[in-house]
Amino acid sequence: MATYVCVVEPFARVHVTVVDEVKAYPEEMLQQRGAQWLTASELASWESMQAKHTRRMEWLFGRIALKEAVCAWMQEMHSMKIDAKELIIARTEAGAPQATWAVDRALELPVVSLAHAPGVMVAAVSGTESVGVDVERVDRQATVVARVLTDTETALVAQEQMTLLSAVVAKEAASKAVGLGLGGDLxxxxxxxGSPSEHFVSCVDDPELLLKVDFLNVPGLVLGVCVVV
Ligand SMILES: CC(C)(COP(=O)(O)OP(=O)(O)OC[C@H]1O[C@@H](n2cnc3c(N)ncnc32)[C@H](O)[C@@H]1OP(=O)(O)O)[C@@H](O)C(=O)NCCC(=O)NCCS
Structure with missing residues (x-):
């Protein structure tokens, strides 16, 4: 397992964790990691999770990635060393992750966002109002998206300012930053x-909204981050 950290100056940090051999992880090793990183209530939720092995792994490694990123942020911004078990990764009703204290502490925690692609977890943290992140492997086929592009989007693809995959990533990252998620409708x-390094996303429910998604240069991945200041 390897973690890379990218900084989206000056507001956010993104931790990319690559988990090799996802399917080969034995249950015993997962249990050890769970006990090491999760609070008792998180561990109970994870252990009672009715899901396939890969989803249980994804959930666990996602929480670890978020906690690692929050701990690093608190160390860097506040010179405060915290333990992963002092944090709880809660979720909003809509499913967005939120870092909260498991212990009595007053200091504000950063906003967070999480995305997974096969064998990859991406955790974003920021001291701003909100953050959204999305990731896809570059070889993922997104041809179906071509059917639902607007005229502007079609032109941006034709001008090579965006790809079908970067469009999906930008929309996901922006919709996560708002806390809603795509809701299945691109x-x-x-x-x-947009340009290859940034796309600007709006919302049909709020045409005034303009969200900037920055693309990070990580080999093999299309990785977009939306920081709302
Ligand atoms: C809910 C949604 C965020 C899930 O996205 P996804 O592509 O399936 O999965 P990702 O790996 O990108 O992100 C999953 C993470 O997003 C986070 N998330 C879920 N709901 C969220 C919300 N409302 N706001 C912000 N973040 C959210 C969670 O942390 C989740 O991980 P977890 O369940 O392990 O905690 C959302 O965007 C969605 O509706 N997706 C459906 C897929 C879709 O419409 N695809 C069409 C394109 S081809």
Missing amino acids: RRWPIVA
């Missing part, structure tokens, strides 16, 4: 402008 989050 058309709800139109891209109104």
Whole structure:
């Protein structure tokens, strides 16, 4: 397992964790990691989770990635060393992750976001209002997306300012930053402008909204981060 850290100046940090041999992880090793990183209530939720092995792994490694990122952030921003078990990764009703204290502490924690692709976990943390992150492996086929592009998006693809995959990533990252998620409808989050390094996303429910998604240069991945200041 390897973790890389990218900084989205000056507001956010993104931790990319690559988990090799996802399917080969034995249950015993997962149990050890769970006991090492999760609070008692998180461990109970994880142990009672009715899901396939890969989803249970994804959930666990996602929580570890988020906690690692929050601990590193607190160390860097506040010179405060905290233990992973002093944090709980809760979720909003809509499913967005939130870092909260498991112990009595007053200091504000950063906002967080999480995304997974096969064998990859990406955790973003930020001291701003909100953050959204999404990741896809570059070889993922997104041809079906072509059917739901707006005229502007079609033009951006034709001008090589965006790809079908970067469009999906930008929409996901922006919709996560708002805390809603895509809701299964890519058309709800139109891209109104962009270049290969950044896309600007709006929302059909709020056309005034303009969210910038930055793309990070990580080999093999399309990784977008939306920081709302
Ligand atoms: C819910 C949604 C965020 C899930 O996205 P996904 O592509 O399936 O999965 P990702 O790995 O990118 O992200 C999953 C993480 O997003 C986070 N998330 C879930 N709901 C969220 C929300 N409302 N706001 C912000 N973050 C959210 C969670 O942390 C989740 O991981 P966890 O369940 O392990 O905690 C959302 O965008 C969605 O509706 N997806 C459906 C897929 C879809 O419509 N695809 C069409 C494109 S081809």
